[in-house]
Amino acid sequence: MKQTVLEITSNTALNKNVYKMVLKGDCTAITSCGQFVNIQIEGMYLRRPISVCDYDADSLTLVYKVVGKGTEVMSKMSSGTKLDILLGLGNGYDLSKAGEKPLLIGGGVGVPPLYNLAKKLRGEGKDVSVILGFNTKEEIFYEDEFKSLGCNVKVTTVDGSYGIKGFVTKALPESYSHFYTCGPEPMLKAIYNATTTSGQFSFEERxxxxxxxxxxxxxxxxxxxxxxxxxxxxxxxxxxxxxx
Amino acid sequence: MAEVNTKVTLCGIELDNPVIPASGTFGFGYEFAEIYDINVLGTFSFKGTTKDPRFGNPTPRIAECTSGMINAVGLQNPGVEKVISEELPKLKKCFNKPVMANVSGFSIDEYAYTCAKIDKEEQVGWIEVNVSCPNVHGGGMAFGTSPEGAANVVRAVKAVTTKPIIVKLSPNVTDIVAIAKACEEAGADAISLINTMLGMRIDLNKRTPVIANKMGGFSGPAIFPVAVRMVYQVSHAVKIPVVGMGGVNSAEDVIEMMMAGATAVEVGAANLINPFACRDIINDLPRVMEKYKINSLKEIIGGCK
Known part of the structure; x- marks a missing residue:
């Protein structure tokens, strides 16, 4: 863990409620995808934990959903704003277990932490399948970003307005070597019951x-x-x- | 900068400075020892320990408030046996000062059992007996809300221990002074206050309490004035030392708390927001002392006219 100050270089809406914030500064304390950062936000007492979507030595990308006052304030921050951030929190995903055909399953705002994971797994030459689950077409984000990495991407929507109609479990492929997932707890439970291999689940908690x-x-x-x-x-x- | 003296003495043990991370905000020290040398602290009060291991309350356990937070952790701890066999040996590797052991219980016998065990550990300098946890039913605060209840715990604990006993009091009472006096008469060596204030938040979308346990302990800068007032009242009513806490966030707050009557000062919620809070406060003390023309912190204890 390291406490540092990062500067916002962009902060843009991906859809109605989901924003992408890119920050610059020393990010070397982040050691694994699937970790999170904890951000001090003016006017809020507690920091706000946000998962790491993408990072390198001197930049950090956060994709976050506006769910309360803290994230609402974040969504209105402009480029040049400096944020006090704790970096490198949590254990992150273990890439060594991926095997040759890893499956990544993200639900809603659980999608972002899988992005850097997909990037790393593709970098290792793995055959990466990705299932992105949303409620409806308007909520979809990052489909193209995962495709650009060379992943085999399927999108599900609960209302059937885009891709496969239903929950992410409807899109499970026949074979995969290991899976990684992040999303709402009911989705995680469904995946727990529907999957046939070992896998890694990223949880959320206050x-x-x-x-x-x-x-x-x-x-x-x-x-x-x-x-x-x-x-x-x-x-x-x-x-x-x-x-x- | 002129040499200033930050040393204070708490129940016969000298502290390099009066800054003490409060129980429940500092674990058993090592999360913090990874990021700074915790030997800069006066001491710290370790995670509230009970006779048996406890998981604590269901989650969510945390809620945001204006200038503060609510927690309802519920005394999660590995139990006194493991604290002694696993936590203290680990702590020894990163902390070479006497530590403050924080103990809670659900019966007089449990308090006595746990304190007697902890009392034998050479690393322990003081035992802070928590009769004020708002987050467990039938224990903790149940003993601290009446003078007789608190005194009974103190007598039982004093009978089986040799180390200084600091009784941690709840602000969620009608007359904290009466309880402090009862503890003093029962043999307490010091009083620490205030524990968190009982609070609650409601999620407007769900129309349910934010915290699974419904209510929890409110802490943070918002409660600082209440803490200063209670430290002032209690320190004027008892002869034993008082350890002040509640919303302390800066070196100025430490000095204010000492002027109110505190011999040493615990820092709680601030550690969770800024993991370096206690180190930063300690580093800032000489500057603030010089600003207010304080040569020695000992001189300002109870110095509010």
């Missing part, structure tokens, strides 16, 4: 600190209590205990 101190985001797992922020947000399928 956090206090984001770096393991407050125990605000704990969950029970097969291997004991874990903090989503520090021991997660990525858990392996084999260690998940569904609570609710």
């Amino acid at each position: 956090m206090g600190c984001g770096f393991g101190a407050c125990m605000g985001c704990s969950c029970k797992t097969v291997t004991g209590y874990k903090r989503i922020c520090k021991d997660g947000p990525v858990l392996f399928k084999e260690e998940i205990l569904w609570q609710k």
